[in-house]
Amino acid sequence: MKAAVKIFALAMALSVGTSNLAWTNEGHEEIALSLSTLLRSARAVISNKQKHINNPDIGDKGLSADVVVGIAKENYEKATGINIDSIDPNSLHGQLVAAELQAVRDVMDDAQSTINEEGVGLKGFLPAIFARLVTENFRDAAGGKATIKLTAPKNYVRNRANRPDKWEHNVIETMFRSPDHETGQHFAEVTDVKGKEAYRLILPEYYKESCLACHGGPKGERDITGGKKEGGTLGELGGAISVVIFE
Template sequence: MKQALTLLAAAILVATPALADPVGMRAKGGQPEYLFLETTPRAEAAATAQKLAKAVVAARLIIFAYGAKITNPELGDKGFGGEFFERQWRSAVEDDMIDATPNQKRIYEKLFWAGRQVIENNQDRINVKGIAWKHFLPAKWEREMGQVFTARTGIIIKQPGRTYRNPVNVPDAAELSTLQHFVGAERTDNKPITSFTTMGKQAVYRHMEPIRLVAPCLPCHGKPKGEPDMLGFEKDGLEAGDLIGLMSVTIGVSD
């Protein structure tokens, strides 16, 4: 009897791993944020998300404009520090801040703080001499800024990719269907897809707008499809005007 029990126990032990989830898969349930620290009143939600998306696009353009300098292998210090960046960014969004509510102004300040942090964190990388492609791009800044901003505010800013290069940019179910919508739509269709929904128990507002390619993006995201770009990723085979990803903002709603 004792032996039979031992055998049974051994059989259960052997069988147990088969009950566990497959290794390396996403854990089920849960959500990207749990504690939505900064929220927006329902009536302000659309404007808050729009302002955030617009400010992030403006920052991407500033980094993009410094691309030639950042990738110049002859230069050490590029003069592209946190304070310098923040000043330019603030002046680019000045007009949108005029009608910002006190709640939106506080969120803007946290956005500027997060964006500046990321430029400061990347100084050693940006200032490397002798290497052209240092993997400092608008998309990388946005990914890191989004993580810092979410950590401080609970507001999720993401850029899910059509075929993502960084795993942080994997689309969730809503983002995936929005990507599919824009892939199937006219290139001129840039109307954001928005919704009031929930994330866990939290009421949220989601805003997703297309990010489209322009000519200077094509050395990496263009043709010929499958050929490696300068960072080793396979080119996407897309053209100017094509969808490459989404600017996705999710903000908790307070009422």
């Protein structure tokens, strides 16, 4: 395991450190982390409002696109110290952040009839589903310049659409699951993606107490959504945000 990690670290040093200065000079790490933080900031809104969303006695939940984007921007500023509106809209960073905010808007516009339905409790508008919809919308909004994906260790994936690709799987298994891995530390590399050179960054996420109602034990038991629990434990690696930037 240790040797594999070392080889990975070496590969990273070679690919990011020397052969491809253009990629690193353009602040791709900053952009990829920023897009990840924005996804988390928006997902946290849906997470914190989950009880409210699933309340059958209320119709209009007051969670319009404007409201969710507003709170997501506040969460982003709390996490980074940066006002997202201050990012130059003409820069690649500004364009991608705008595309992601647009994706959040589109998802919330589409979700209104679902989340505002009176008389229905659980609506299936979960944080992870919201995140997947945002990343799907982002693909178009970003015009092929970047992609974001919420994935997980292969044996923990619920939705096949979220399965890790080879690169993600490799990083998750050889680095993130290694006992030597520093909790929360991301990995980045310039590498080939479908025949194109691209900057890739992947950020680990861990199960919190609130996740275990669905992703915890006993393994195989049904959770409230009807899905099978993974048997995950507190603090265990449960997922990863994976960003690809193509320019």
